[in-house]
Amino acid sequence: MSVFTTVTEADLQPFLKRYALGTLVELKGIAAGVTNTNYFVTTTHGRYVLTLFETLLADELDYYVKLMAHLAHHGIAVAAPIANFDDDYVDELNGKPTLLVNCLPGMVIENPNVNQCAEVGEMLAQMHQAARSYPGHMDNPRGPHWWTHTAAQVYGFMPPKAAQQLHDEVLYQAEWSRNELPRGVIHADLFRDNVLLNGDHVGGFIDFYYACNDTLLYDVAITLNDWCVTGDGDIDAERARAFLAAYQSVRPFTEAEKQSWPAMLRAGALRFWVSRLYDFHKPASGEMTFAKDPGHFQRVLLRHRERTDFWL
Amino acid sequence: MSVFTTVTEADLQPFLKRYALGTLVELKGIAAGVTNTNYFVTTTHGRYVLTLFETLLADELDYYVKLMAHLAHHGIAVAAPIANFDDDYVDELNGKPTLLVNCLPGMVIENPNVNQCAEVGEMLAQMHQAARSYPGHMDNPRGPHWWTHTAAQVYGFMPPKAAQQLHDEVLYQAEWSRNELPRGVIHADLFRDNVLLNGDHVGGFIDFYYACNDTLLYDVAITLNDWCVTGDGDIDAERARAFLAAYQSVRPFTEAEKQSWPAMLRAGALRFWVSRLYDFHKPASGEMTFAKDPGHFQRVLLRHRERTDFWL
Known part of the structure; x- marks a missing residue:
């Protein structure tokens, strides 16, 4: 189970007001990953993944997050980071640096062909x-x-x-x-x-x-x-x-x-x-x-x- | 019919080599729009829309294209421009400025509810x-x-x-x-x-x-x-x-x-x-x-x- 920091709907609603993503429909913890907390966030606009970083600090995330954005805008299939109204990719929730990304299609395959x-x-x-x-x-x-x-x-x-x-x-x-x-x-x-x-x-x-x-x-x-x-x-x-x-x-x-x-x-x-x-x-x-x-x-x-x- | 500048598969294959979008599967003119030439471009990675600008010049496109990219990275439902390997959104094909964007889901509705x-x-x-x-x-x-x-x-x-x-x-x-x-x-x-x-x-x-x-x-x-x-x-x-x-x-x-x-x-x-x-x-x-x-x-x-x- 990889929800180390709990996020409630009451936490998320004001947080989402900082983004152009519509209003909250559903919030669901994701049981995968061993380092960070991940949630599926469904809004009136679509489905996203919210990550709360448990160890990395906001300024340490810069290289990774801008890289993901760079690759996404070249058409590489990666989760595209979503910027808030302040034009920042990394925001904060419950004391942790956060990132919202697009939800990608597909699943992990153990035995690839x-x-x-x-x-x-x-x-x-x-x-x-x-x-x-x-x-x-x-x-x-x-x-x-x-x-x-x-x-x-x-x-x-x-x-x-x-x-x-x-x-x-x-x-x-x-x-x-x-x-x-x-x-x-x-x-x-x-x-x-x-x-x-x-x-x-x-x-x-x-x-x-x-x-x-x-x-x-x-x-x-x-x-x-x-x-x-x-x-x-x-x-x-x-x-x-x-x-x-x-x-x-x-x-x-x-x-x-x-x-x-x-x-x-x-x-x-x-x-x-x-x-x-x-x-x-x-x-x-x-x-x-x-x-x-x-x-x-x-x-x-x-x-x-x-x-x-x-x-x- | 809004294909004013013809693009052939032979034109497009070397053009696509400048992008991280896989290889060409299908090319198809789009019969909509009165100003520019538009094609659906299907590659091994997905489906895109290619626009050839018939009147706007490359430097006049800057405001619009960067705006689309800005809105896309805030999660607004817009066609996200795709950058080439030189990190430019606007490229050139058959003498016209071009733009490749993601293909969006949905259709035009005449009588909205x-x-x-x-x-x-x-x-x-x-x-x-x-x-x-x-x-x-x-x-x-x-x-x-x-x-x-x-x-x-x-x-x-x-x-x-x-x-x-x-x-x-x-x-x-x-x-x-x-x-x-x-x-x-x-x-x-x-x-x-x-x-x-x-x-x-x-x-x-x-x-x-x-x-x-x-x-x-x-x-x-x-x-x-x-x-x-x-x-x-x-x-x-x-x-x-x-x-x-x-x-x-x-x-x-x-x-x-x-x-x-x-x-x-x-x-x-x-x-x-x-x-x-x-x-x-x-x-x-x-x-x-x-x-x-x-x-x-x-x-x-x-x-x-x-x-x-x-x-x-």
Whole structure:
């Protein structure tokens, strides 16, 4: 359940007066998400999602919210932030920064088919292209520096063999240069649960709160590692080929990207292996955690190490 | 038929490469509108409307297009302009300035019911509120100065009695002051054929190319004169009351507006009587005209003059 801050109709009615969205018809908590409070807000004009940010502060939201607006006005399927009469996207309710966005069509799909993987690949490439003109900048807090530092805090909790594998990977990733790779704005967390699918079409990319500036190829690797994965951590070649072909139909890889692709697939898996290890072994006290199996990304990574075909 | 500039699929495919909208599925001319060329463009991502501007130049479009984008990001039901990869809304195709917008749900309704008039009234008020923070400015080219000047060019074509009625009204409208009335951005042409209705709900306001800065009450009068009119130029009291109550539920009239309301209803009718007279008697040579009956707004105006109840 992800309603941490309760909102009543009596709270919302005066709040909605600051927006051009008509009057309240229905308010309903959304039982998804682990960080923020979300409600469906139905008004006489339509259906919206209201988010109350439980940890991010209003000025920290600026990069993400303006990015969502930028992508929306380029026609990318994202939840478009709605501005209030003061022309601000971020407002405040019950002491928390808030955001109202359009409600997107579609649902989360756990077992995507080949066409759906292709649609996600195409939209991801279009998102990378559309974000080229976005002026905001945020360094990726989850890059090599972060995983090197974070891995050091969990080695001691791990079985020796796994700790050795992790350490080897951290060293391997430190050895190659990303300097030649095209950079831009990346979603950085485009897992299946952050995409709404409307049939085979992308209804919307959501949850941009890990978005940052980094190499585009890192985003491709992170996305493929989730969308094209099998239950045992292997990659389904048919989905992977469809995903990559659709991505490259919009933005073909550069020669440097093709060279770096095998290493980057491993980097994408390492990043989530490390964050899951950390959440598992060092949960923040009092935090509601839904710790996910770190072993999954260990398996994804080890399979990438053995791989000879990379679907390009 | 309103395709003045032909666009082929071969023209459109490279054009679409400048947008994050997927690839072309279907292209279809739209037989509506008398000034610009419009096409439905269906891509792998969705359905859009492409407009080629036949008379307006790219820099003249700036006020209108940014206004549409401003209103869209406040949640007002308008066609949202889509930016290309250079972050421009206005692009160029076959030598004409172009705009791509989202395709809106709904259709034009000739005989609106009471609920539909109320929904339009509410959305109009919300549009006025949302536009308060719009920084652009454009004087109304169709105000008292314009109609005084334009009427003088058509008196000679008119039967003496009608010419006298028109002249009387021009003099009457010069006698009262609009200085106390709230001003802002107005649509200025929100007739039934510029609103798409989705059932009883507003799917979208369209055709913002008369929008300008003027008194808000002028917009209310122009809109009521069309939405609540009967075939003989009278106003249907039930629709008028619903329209005005819904408008005022969002933005109640000021005392000055209540005082000016009868005169403003006449001003709204005068403006279209004059433009239709001009189009009828002095059609631009070679222009495709669909001259509309000037007598309709003469009747609307004369009925307003006799009226004692103004539905407030």
